[in-house]
Amino acid sequence: DTGVSQNPRHKITKRGQNVTFRCDPISEHNRLYWYRQTLGQGPEFLTYFQNEAQLEKSRLLSDRFSAERPKGSFSTLEIQRTEQGDSAMYLCASSLVVGTVRNQPQHFGDGTRLSIL
Amino acid sequence: DAKTTQPTSMDCAEGRAANLPCNHSTISGNEYVYWYRQIHSQGPQYIIHGLKNNETNEMASLIITEDRKSSTLILPHATLRDTAVYYCIVRALYGGATNKLIFGTGTLLAVQP
Numbered sequence: 001d002t003g004v005s006q007n008p009r010h011k012i013t014k015r016g017q018n019v020t021f022r023c024d025p026i027s028e029h030n031r032l033y034w035y036r037q038t039l040g041q042g043p044e045f046l047t048y049f050q051n052e053a054q055l056e057k058s059r060l061l062s063d064r065f066s067a068e069r070p071k072g073s074f075s076t077l078e079i080q081r082t083e084q085g086d087s088a089m090y091l092c093a094s095s096l097v098v099g100t101v102r103n104q105p106q107h108f109g110d111g112t113r114l115s116i117l
Numbered sequence: 118d119a120k121t122t123q124p125t126s127m128d129c130a131e132g133r134a135a136n137l138p139c140n141h142s143t144i145s146g147n148e149y150v151y152w153y154r155q156i157h158s159q160g161p162q163y164i165i166h167g168l169k170n171n172e173t174n175e176m177a178s179l180i181i182t183e184d185r186k187s188s189t190l191i192l193p194h195a196t197l198r199d200t201a202v203y204y205c206i207v208r209a210l211y212g213g214a215t216n217k218l219i220f221g222t223g224t225l226l227a228v229q230p
Contacts, residue, residue, distance in 0.1 A: 004160075033217065042204060042220025043161065056216050091160050093218075103149050103168075103210055106218060108160035 002026060004109035006092050012115045013082060020078045021112045025094030032075050033106060034067055035091040036060065043091050049075060050097070079114075087116045121205045126225040129199075135192040137224050139205030142186040147210040150181060151218070152190045154201040154226075161204065161220075164190065195228045202226075 005024040013019050025032045030051050035043035046065070047057045051072040061067075064082075069075040079086055090113075093106040122140040129135040141150065149168050153161040165172055165179045167188075172179045178191040192199055204223040 035218075040222070042222055043218070045217035045219070048216050058217075093160075103166065105151060105163040105166060107163055110158075110160045
């Protein structure tokens with residue numbers, strides 16, 4: 001399967017700990033997105049990268065959150081000093097944008113479910 | 118991005134067509150209509166998208182009204198595996214808003230045996 005891959009699938013940690021998630025996008029895709037989804041709600045946009053550049057961050061992305069895509073391939077999302085409210089599914093998506101053609105769909109991974117004890 | 122309105126839930130008998138409506142009355146000329154679905158414990162799955170013409174692929178058909186203010190996703194022969202939350206999203210083709218998808222709460226489609 002050459003879709004978007006996310007690891008780990010599940011993460012349980014104690015409040016105050018740091019956690020890091022990884023996303024491997026579809027190989028030729030130059031855009032990578034992070035979303036967060038809480039129970040009963042649709043996914044909410046957090047941030048996105050064009051190659052290695054982080055071009056937009058949502059107000060949902062507090063100072064405790066940091067995302068990187070160092071070589072324009074895989075990405076990591078780190079949450080420092082986790083809080084109960086960080087419990088959610090963290091989803092990664094990727095897409096290919098070429099020139100002005102921007103209607104190509106985003107393809108999602110199956111997410112990392114974070115539970116804060 | 119334009120806001121969408123979908124019914125909270127729908128039922129469909131297995132083997133019958135499932136017709137999922139979406140209202141996007143404030144859609145602008147450069148906004149596409151996208152449909153995704155999310156099966157429990159999985160990420161959203163892309164289904165189909167369109168601008169103004171009807172579209173069909175191996176998963177579904179998308180019917181967009183002439184005034185583009187509403188659309189219908191059609192699953193021609195629903196199976197139990199089609200039970201999922203279906204999201205209708207409008208997304209701009211130009212400008213900063215192209216960078217993200219804005220999800221609502223979608224329609225929970227329950228396919229009944």
